[in-house]
Amino acid sequence: MTIDLQSGTRTGGVDAAAAAARRVLAGLVRAGDLSDADMSGIADRLNSVADDLEAAAPPLHDRLVHMWRGDGNTRHDPVTGPENPIAPPLEYAAADARTIEATTTLGLPYQGPPSSVHGGVSALLLDHTLGVANGWAGSSGMTAELTLRYHRLTPLFEPLTISAAQTSVDGRKIRTVGAIEARGETCVTAEGLFIAKHAPRPR
């Protein structure tokens, strides 16, 4: 069986604009106030883009209905969404019937301790990955409880493997585990309890 684990990045359109916006946000955090770039001019150029986007923005309700159409993966979420510049974005592959994984390298926008991934960013990536693993295993739901254990610092600028596997389904209770690894060592582990229910999609 093959299913898509995320929606995938398209060529052009909003995905290309979001990819460019990812470069901008990385460039801004890299610059700080240590760059000779014309920040006032850059603010003007970015505000001009924002003005154009806002002038053409669809009504919020229409956009909510549109972004939640169908029963498949969404394109806007902050972890895998190709439309969302916050998302690295992660791209999962199935490792086996219950396990999925993604590889990514994170830069300065995701920093917590020096040269390390923010513990809350690790929590964000793991929460989402556990949820996708639930979908992959066939029983998904909403997070009820999530426990993160931080074993060592997770490095920026190096490939990370983020994996998750569903471990049990007991009535409406779904249990799922996950981990972030770097250099062959486990940096963060997660255990999640999910409840098999879903918020209604906007119509």
Add this chain to the structure above:
Amino acid sequence: MTIDLQSGTRTGGVDAAAAAARRVLAGLVRAGDLSDADMSGIADRLNSVADDLEAAAPPLHDRLVHMWRGDGNTRHDPVTGPENPIAPPLEYAAADARTIEATTTLGLPYQGPPSSVHGGVSALLLDHTLGVANGWAGSSGMTAELTLRYHRLTPLFEPLTISAAQTSVDGRKIRTVGAIEARGETCVTAEGLFIAKHAPRPR
């Protein structure tokens, strides 16, 4: 005693560019492929800004040293950093000697379930807020374990109060709790165990 709980947003400079970038990323997620905006042109304009930022980028090591100068709050982190477009950014106030809180309203880039905050984003905001509460109480460290409990959906587009308080310090073990509230109800609670050590700052 008054201390700054975060670095604060400055007028102009990189902070103004980051604020403009926040408008761009919100505009892109609002647009998706349901907008009449010229996305190809917008991608070109954003790539042009990124090119200029990259051409003027300081060496990575210099930037790391610069961003971690001093012992105060940093300006780049993904929760409070005025330089970081991913950050809402949160601005904390002290509620009492052990408790801090911030109010923010989140939009589409932070969405998980329909019209609700992503559970992993709540984890990110709480992890950071617990850490700042530790600094405020006078004993800080790195996250060892973090448990999130999701009591009800956290709404987008409405004011959220994110609070945290240190509850105990036992040798190197620091315990801290926090919550996200909306409409006077508790949406998410967090318990954190922190260990009183710090990664070395780049020099």
